[in-house]
Amino acid sequence: MLGRVAVVGTGLIGASAGLAARRAGAGRVSGWDPDGDVLRVAAERGAVEAAGTLAEAVAGADLVVVAAPVAELPATVRGVLDAASQGCAVTDVGSTKSAVCAAAGGDGRFIGGHPICGAETRGPERASAELFEGATWFLTPAAGTGPGLLRRVHGFVTALGARPVAIDPDAHDRLVALTSHLPHVLANVLLNQAGASRIDGHDPLQAAGGSLRDMTRVAGANPRIWVDIFLDNREALAAALGDQRRRLEQVEAALAAGDAGFLARWIAEAAGNRRRLLATAYDDPGALQRLRVHLPDRPGVLAGIFQALGAERINVEDFEMEHLSTDRGGTLTILVAGEREAGRAANLLEAQGYGVVVAPVIDE
Template sequence: MVDKKISVIGLGLIGGSIVKALKEQMNITNIAAVDNNTESLNQALEEGYIVKGFSKLDEYIFDSDIIFICTPVSITISYIKELKDNVKDNCIITDTSSTKGRIIDYVNSLDNPPCFIGGHPMTGTEKTGFKSSYAHLFENAYYILSHTKSSADSHMDTLCKIIKGIGAIPLILDAQLHDEITATISHVPHVIASALVNLVKNSDSEDKKMQTLAAGGFKDITRIASSSPQMWENIVLSNSEKIKKTISDFIETLKSFMEYIDTNDSKSIYNFFESAKAYRDSFSDNQKGLIQPLHELVVDVVDKPGIIGDIATLLGQNGINIKNINVSNSREFEQGCLRITLPDSDSVDISYNLLTDKGYKVFKI
């Protein structure tokens, strides 16, 4: 794989993380990129992640062995249109869009399509841009791949090796099934999170009491509402039917719950929460999903001078990079008052052990 010539179109969070992972984890050096953001291109060049950068498609890109298109769905299709008659016959084109059906349908509608495999890394953050990308974004994350009529098993095997090489777990799914799953576990949850935030915004008083108290748990369950509006507009429009179906199912669930309240059906109310808890508790902690987990600890501490400094010093002396540390003033359903945000799960585990060894009562989010 080290000899492959790879191009990445779109140097945002995903595209930037791909070029970093290819270089750092697979030792692939012949990487080019296309992006209309010259700042991102220059940074990738200066840091040695790419050998060439272009603002538009070029003959150099057409000569690639593998091309990753890391752009929204509508833009991805535009790039496929431009690539399809210009790339060499054995070039594998793939994408990273959150929906697969529209793109796969377009490729399959072509009389003589290029070798295309739909792709979707099931990971990400609320941050955007090359500056937010990092090489281990894909580690232990499922990476969905979907066949088209122009992709052979040998092409899929090649791409799977790349996906494994950057630390992800390839999983081959039908495009329509993929879109049904993502509508339920990612797309509609983002709609709901944004709806909850807008509910508070529209219900709040002039003195912003709701906003003041909307911390702790509310802030956590609506964290994904901070994602890019442009990206989510594109996702919703490209998977609209499946999202509408899932929203309808969700509304029926809420209607049933309202009936439990109206009839004072305590048993059904209990079962509603109990079944959700049992199913939620069965989820694996070892895999990444579409919604990035929080890398946070909550520490139960007494409010006294120097306590934050003591904890920060302990972690800093052991090589732990603290991204944020703050006192939580709204602590309903929380088990401590000091929140520490860390860069990754390894830092969480190390910090947890360091703090508990020192006698602190610590809880993982």
């Protein structure tokens, strides 16, 4: 039994936490947000019971989830700790941890948290109880955190469908600087570089292929969120950028020297690391085959393809769609495990009139 839960900040993440807590059997989920419209929508969605004040929301709560913007987290968490009872556990969902943990001042009731479940949207109207399913949820307990409070937060995270992982706040910030914040920076750099360039009168963005699209998917993310994240984690992010710069300089030096050996080792190292990355999602990354299928832009095409594959019991491990234009249609990429299954899928789709290109996901 989750007991009574309070959510402070009822945007996308907070409202999703409220919906997930209700689904998991929380006795009551109260909520408060400084934006009355946001709170009203969250309440209308059934995520929370709206409270008039922060103090009213946390009164009698067994656990409080603080889902305020990163820049507001330290002050909001401090305010919640002042208002909450001594037996209440307090956690947050911020993507940086050092500043908010410092603001808690070692209060054992606060256990910092960060669910890795980003969504490229915002607002309680898009909240979902399934948002945290299968997600890693970092927890940063203080030295004075009692085992009972830690178990309560751990149980809450697990009940929402996530996987709790304990980590030091500073280590957390260095980790996400490398795995999340640096990719956002580099995506912006790549897209701005291409957007500011002209090659003999040609616009690179109009000639871009899948590589640029894939590497810049997160570019231009909401500045209201990401400016605060970049600044809050500036030291760890600057260190990651410095390491990135040194690695780029190594590639520059290899190109200047015509060092094919370095470049071959460098690419092979990346292939091995990509295999390790894919191993977190697939049982055997080396068996994955990629099928690229050109599709016309008309209703029912995707449904027909997946129905045909399903009828032949060909399992699709993953897929993505790249739309080119209304006239040119798009490219469907399907991942299938095993050369034999990929061949069956290709033959089936080619028999239906589609052009299919098959290649291994990892080129040995």
